[in-house]
Amino acid sequence: MVDILHRTGFENTSTEKVYEALTTLDGLRGWWTGDTTGKTDLHDVIAFRFPDGGFDMKITELAPGRRVEWEVVGGTPEWIGTKVHWDLKQDGDWAILLFKHEGWREPVEFMHHCSSKWGTFLISLKHFVETGKGEPAPNDVKTDNW
Amino acid sequence: MVDILHRTGFENTSTEKVYEALTTLDGLRGWWTGDTTGKTDLHDVIAFRFPDGGFDMKITELAPGRRVEWEVVGGTPEWIGTKVHWDLKQDGDWAILLFKHEGWREPVEFMHHCSSKWGTFLISLKHFVETGKGEPAPNDVKTDNW
Numbered sequence: 010m011v012d013i014l015h016r017t018g019f020e021n022t023s024t025e026k027v028y029e030a031l032t033t034l035d036g037l038r039g040w041w042t043g044d045t046t047g048k049t050d051l052h053d054v055i056a057f058r059f060p061d062g063g064f065d066m067k068i069t070e071l072a073p074g075r076r077v078e079w080e081v082v083g084g085t086p087e088w089i090g091t092k093v094h095w096d097l098k099q100d101g102d103w104a105i106l107l108f109k110h111e112g113w114r115e116p117v118e119f120m121h122h123c124s125s126k127w128g129t130f131l132i133s134l135k136h137f138v139e140t141g142k143g144e145p146a147p148n149d150v151k152t153d154n155w
Numbered sequence: 156m157v158d159i160l161h162r163t164g165f166e167n168t169s170t171e172k173v174y175e176a177l178t179t180l181d182g183l184r185g186w187w188t189g190d191t192t193g194k195t196d197l198h199d200v201i202a203f204r205f206p207d208g209g210f211d212m213k214i215t216e217l218a219p220g221r222r223v224e225w226e227v228v229g230g231t232p233e234w235i236g237t238k239v240h241w242d243l244k245q246d247g248d249w250a251i252l253l254f255k256h257e258g259w260r261e262p263v264e265f266m267h268h269c270s271s272k273w274g275t276f277l278i279s280l281k282h283f284v285e286t287g288k289g290e291p292a293p294n295d296v297k298t299d300n301w
Contacts (some may be wrong), residue, residue: 011158015274016267018300103300107267121162121253128161128274132296150278153247154164 013124014112017131019138024074024097030138031077031095033150039144040134054082059146061155064088087119104138106131125152159256159270163277165284168250170220170243176236176284177223177241186280186289200228205292206299210234250284252277271298 019027030036037045037055044058047065055066065083069092070076077095081088081129091112098105108131113120129150145151165173176182183191183201190204197217203210211229215238216222223241228236237258244251254277259266275296283289290296 010158012262013270014159014262014267015271017167017266017271017298020300066276105300107264109267116158116160118162118253121160121255124159124270125161125163125274125277128271129278131271132275132298135298143218152163152278152281154246154251 011050011113011116011120013083013108013113013120013127015106015108017106017108017135018100019104019106021102022138024099024104026132027097027104027106027138028074028077030134032071036137038145039141041130044146055079056083056102066093067128071094085119087113087117106134122153122155129146157259157262159254159255159259159266159273161252161254161273161277163245163252163254163281165250165252165281167248170245170250173221173229173243173250173252173280173284174223176280178217181199182283184291186283186291187276188242190292200230212239229249231265233259233263252280268299 024140030040030051034045042057042059045055047053047055048101049055051071053068053069057064057066063084064081066079067082069080070078075097079093081091091110094109096112108127110127133143133145133149176186177193180191180195184198188203188205193199195201197214199214201212209230210227212225213228216224221243225239227237229266237256240255240257241270242253254273256273275299278292279289279295
């Protein structure tokens with residue numbers, strides 16, 4: 010098993026504000042993809058759609074201001090059954106996000122790509138939370154030729 | 156052992172052009188850090204400096220247009236002895252870079268941070284190669300409170 014890891018800091022931000030961007034449709038539409046639908050309570054499924062496909066995430070943990078966990082229940086085969094962890098902590102004026110996408114069976118080329126794309130979307134999340142304006146799909150940074 | 160993985164595509168670009176940005180001082184200064192010194196032949200050491208520290212990289216492999224490998228011989232303890240692999244391939248009009256920073260002993264919080272920072276610097280590399288203008292340190296995206 011291999012994991013994708015990231016860490017992002019949000020200046021002058023509370024963990025509650027980052028949590029809101031991860032747990033509401035308006036928040037998620039502001040930094041990951043504009044085409045986000047579904048419900049956002051525990052055990053609900055959120056559908057994220059992109060120009061070339063998408064993912065369905067079942068919400069498996071919600072701890073306000075501290076932690077969100079999703080299980081991938083729909084999308085590309087490599088993602089099915091993997092989990093996405095969002096851990097938040099406050100460090101003075103900064104909210105700190107530790108991100109983990111775990112459960113990849115092999116470090117395939119697509120995993121390299123997803124690591125980079127999560128990186129760009131986490132910068133989009135940072136911009137959205139700090140300034141109100143992110144770069145969600147389809148206005149994201151294109152780094153692939155697929 | 157855990158690895159940091161990334162994949163970046165460069166549109167209308169040859170692998171030779173990306174290779175040049177990875178193997179010349181002017182190239183490296185254009186996307187990673189403006190404070191880059193040393194020599195760039197096989198077995199030489201390049202010194203990369205940032206406002207809060209830096210890394211010394213020994214060049215352990217150079218295959219023009221295909222592959223570069225560095226071994227970290229100076230810097231923060233977590234990096235010493237780790238290796239950075241840059242693998243290039245041509246796919247039509249696209250140059251594709253597969254990046255791996257391998258040999259981390261533990262998935263510490265600093266590793267999460269470095270994964271995200273490599274992500275932003277690879278976007279800087281993409282901009283530098285595609286447009287001639289990257290965002291090297293000290294003009295990089297600040298994502299940490301350290």
